[in-house]
Amino acid sequence: MAKRGNPAEDVVETILERLKAQGNIIGFLRNRASDRLDEEGIDFLIFLLSGFALPLQVKTCNSNDKREYDNKLQEHKRKHPLVRFLICVRTNLLANESERLYAIVERDIKNMTRRVLPP
DSSP: OOOOSOHHHHHHHHHHHHHHHTTSSSEEEEOOTTSHHHHTTOSEEEEOTTSOEEEEEEEEESSOOHHHHHHHHHHHHHHOTTOOEEEEEEGGGTTTOHHHHHHHHHHHHHHHHHHOOOO
16 A cells, blocks of 8 residues: 555554454554544554454654653544544654564554454
8 A cells, every 4th residue: 555644654554464464453444634534533444353443543752751642642532532542653763763663553553452352
């Protein structure tokens, strides 16, 4: 899939492609800018092996500052209370620590997908 100019979303898309190839998820959809999913606060819709779908919002972070993440999470919850999953991608790591960044994002997404279990 062609990259669309959002480095944080591009990182997430790469990880989701990897998870799909490994059989950890069924698939995913990436929204288009200004489409209905975007208006609802969803950047990706991830289809899980359980048959559930996980709506994911992606934010760019420039540090490991927990306050920055918490502020972004609170603002997202205020705007989009139904979309519970948010990932903050530290794009400042892309230049020098890209493998570390990809490992962090993969770990976080795997943790999210494990939290979505049938009732």
